[in-house]
Amino acid sequence: MNGFSRTKYTARAQRNNRLATIGFYTLGALVMLLIFWMLFTILSKGLPSLRPDFLIKNTEEMDAGGGIGPVLFNSFYILFISLLISIPLGIGAGIYMAEYAPDNKFTGGLRICVEALSSVPSIVFGLLGLAIFAEYFDVGLTILGGGVSLALLNLPMLARVTEEAIRAVPGEIREAGYALGMTKFHVIRTVVVPVALPAIVTGVCLVAGRAFGESAVIILTAGLSTSGEMWDFNLFSPGETLAVHLWYVQSEAIVEDAKQIADKSAAVLVFVVLLINFAFRFPLWLGNRRRGR
Amino acid sequence: MGAPVHNLASRVKGSVTEVTADSKRHGRHLLSNTIFKYYFLFSILALCFVLGLVIIFIGKTALLLFGHISPADFFLSFNWTPEDEAFGAAAFIVNTLSLTAITLLIAVPISVGMAVLCAEIAPVWMKTFIRPVLDLLVGIPSIVYGYLGLTVLLPFLRQISGQSLGDGLLAAALVLALMVLPTICRISDDAIVSVPRKYRDAAYALGSTRLQVIMRVVLPAASRGIISAVILGMTRAVGETMAVVMVIGNTPQLAKTLFTPTSVLTSNIVMQISNVEFDSTWNYALHMMAFLLLIISFVLILIIRILGRKRRDAA
Numbered sequence: 001m002n003g004f005s006r007t008k009y010t011a012r013a014q015r016n017n018r019l020a021t022i023g024f025y026t027l028g029a030l031v032m033l034l035i036f037w038m039l040f041t042i043l044s045k046g047l048p049s050l051r052p053d054f055l056i057k058n059t060e061e062m063d064a065g066g067g068i069g070p071v072l073f074n075s076f077y078i079l080f081i082s083l084l085i086s087i088p089l090g091i092g093a094g095i096y097m098a099e100y101a102p103d104n105k106f107t108g109g110l111r112i113c114v115e116a117l118s119s120v121p122s123i124v125f126g127l128l129g130l131a132i133f134a135e136y137f138d139v140g141l142t143i144l145g146g147g148v149s150l151a152l153l154n155l156p157m158l159a160r161v162t163e164e165a166i167r168a169v170p171g172e173i174r175e176a177g178y179a180l181g182m183t184k185f186h187v188i189r190t191v192v193v194p195v196a197l198p199a200i201v202t203g204v205c206l207v208a209g210r211a212f213g214e215s216a217v218i219i220l221t222a223g224l225s226t227s228g229e230m231w232d233f234n235l236f237s238p239g240e241t242l243a244v245h246l247w248y249v250q251s252e253a254i255v256e257d258a259k260q261i262a263d264k265s266a267a268v269l270v271f272v273v274l275l276i277n278f279a280f281r282f283p284l285w286l287g288n289r290r291r292g293r
Numbered sequence: 294m295g296a297p298v299h300n301l302a303s304r305v306k307g308s309v310t311e312v313t314a315d316s317k318r319h320g321r322h323l324l325s326n327t328i329f330k331y332y333f334l335f336s337i338l339a340l341c342f343v344l345g346l347v348i349i350f351i352g353k354t355a356l357l358l359f360g361h362i363s364p365a366d367f368f369l370s371f372n373w374t375p376e377d378e379a380f381g382a383a384a385f386i387v388n389t390l391s392l393t394a395i396t397l398l399i400a401v402p403i404s405v406g407m408a409v410l411c412a413e414i415a416p417v418w419m420k421t422f423i424r425p426v427l428d429l430l431v432g433i434p435s436i437v438y439g440y441l442g443l444t445v446l447l448p449f450l451r452q453i454s455g456q457s458l459g460d461g462l463l464a465a466a467l468v469l470a471l472m473v474l475p476t477i478c479r480i481s482d483d484a485i486v487s488v489p490r491k492y493r494d495a496a497y498a499l500g501s502t503r504l505q506v507i508m509r510v511v512l513p514a515a516s517r518g519i520i521s522a523v524i525l526g527m528t529r530a531v532g533e534t535m536a537v538v539m540v541i542g543n544t545p546q547l548a549k550t551l552f553t554p555t556s557v558l559t560s561n562i563v564m565q566i567s568n569v570e571f572d573s574t575w576n577y578a579l580h581m582m583a584f585l586l587l588i589i590s591f592v593l594i595l596i597i598r599i600l601g602r603k604r605r606d607a608a
Contacts, residue, residue: 010500017502024410028423031407031474035430038441038471092336100333113341115598119590120347121532123559127566127583131350135571152343159340183326206432213434216534216563224567243436247535250440266440270433277432 039270046267054264058228059245064257068242068265070226074143075241075272077233078222079212081147086154087204093155094162099188118156125153126220133221143239146222153217154207161203165196209276213269215243224248242269347587355584358577367581373545375565380578382558384547386585389531389557391548392462392469392541396530400470400477401523405512407474408481408519413507424482427475435472439539442468447540456552460542463551468536473526480525484518485511517604521597528593532586534559558582 057067097114101107129149133139169192177187193200222239226232240248246265249258358367362380370381407427411420442464450459488511496506512519542554543564556564562579569575 013502013505017504020504020507021414024406024414027403027406028410028415028419031403032423032426034471035426039429041445042437042441089336089339092333093340096333096337100330101337110337110341112594112598113344114337115594116591117340117344117347119528119532119594120344121528121534121559121583121586121590123532123534123562124347124351124583124587127562127580128347128350130566131354132346155340155343159337183322185326185329186322188329206428209432210434213432213436215434215436216559219535219563220566243434243535246436246440247539250443250539262440262444266437270437273432273434274429277429 046264071245074239082150085151090158093159098163098166126217129221141223144235149221165199354580361574395466396469404477412485430475435536439536442540461552464540477526480522484515488514
């Protein structure tokens, strides 16, 4: 035998290979098409008929022409409260796991805790919030309850993205800091965190985007109604958010233009989530490009 | 940690004020170092405390159930009529399991295929396009998936199947499959990328085609990572609530066909929890269902950990 000969077996293998390659590309194209078609459907149904006053007008129970003012405000307000609680704790926990945690059984236990907490279904956090705020403290369904429960849901994810971001910082620059006689915290504050900041901000944006659209927790802890006023900063008013409102108008509302409201609410919801995901990361991306990375 | 170098330097110069100013600053640094060390420890302990809260609050209420009805009545009976004090959750448990199974049946081939495309086949520009788009899919709220399922998927299913409603396991599984797709895909992608290059080179050197390399070398080598990805997708499918509620029909009965309006653990909890008294058997039963969800997720996470440890040992 000299060299390779093209047998029946190799011919079949090559044909399968070509078919499979075509198959994989087709699959990829179909999935991408599905995703873009989905985004297009949501946005094109709602955005063209969207008027600015829809975003600030009060919701209506009986008449057509209601807006989403209070629920949109509540969405941002609850998101703000939840981030206010979860960012310091989540980032602190992430820093501990990446910088301080010694390699022993105790740390292993902590790690299991974080993983277990991040696997808890959101509906369970809803039940927890309900048990704490509606039953234990007896304040009913409130913005505060929604914000705190949402914060609990965010915590493990924030801890994980922070830990990953900080672990990705090269060890040499830490050592350079220690060599100058800096304390551990001083190194973390002035060297490690600034380097890891873009990754941390990206993670926080992902978490915030998810929290903005979260509904199972909010339904159980903040309720299905609003106080009916715009700019209601009272922590103890009921706090229906935009995501919950979308569910409400789809399933229970009796207004005649429920379908239009749902279309527009969904478009606004997706638009804001995309905005949170991209707008906040854009300056960082720009900065990276300028630095030539 | 010893005295910082700059402190000694100033002492050599002999200026008293400099020494006190510097040592003050040094003291401040040491103080903040200690304070923040404990703050970081406190944060992680707070996380564990939250986990404890979840288990205690849900578990405490859930276990009250067995003071009213026997575990056999709850786990083995298919009869859920709270009005007649019949709390058989077997139908929900079976439905949850079959919904997860159907979801994975649809999602796993597609996601792993996408992962292979991303990691092995596609040119670089296509990878840098596909990966962010999949991340985008993760960010879309679950309620929007449910809304799309309700307004687009259900009419479509009615049309092609001739059913009058279209609600049921199939609709829910299709929606869920789209939701877990990015999760499974991205983690499998990472697992495939981390397969050492030399394995591939060796297989190519033996004259394998790319398909043979993928099927016989890369996928087996990445199998543990891919299984972890699938299990992570499972945890998402089991715990997903709002998207499922909107398309599953919300009728407490066993799903005998793909188009039977039915209910799973999560959807039943969210539909009924607001109607019940805190001190009722009904409420305890719903909490027991939540506790069950909790246990399922913990078991799945445990499996992922064991797989991960084995993978590290093998490497």
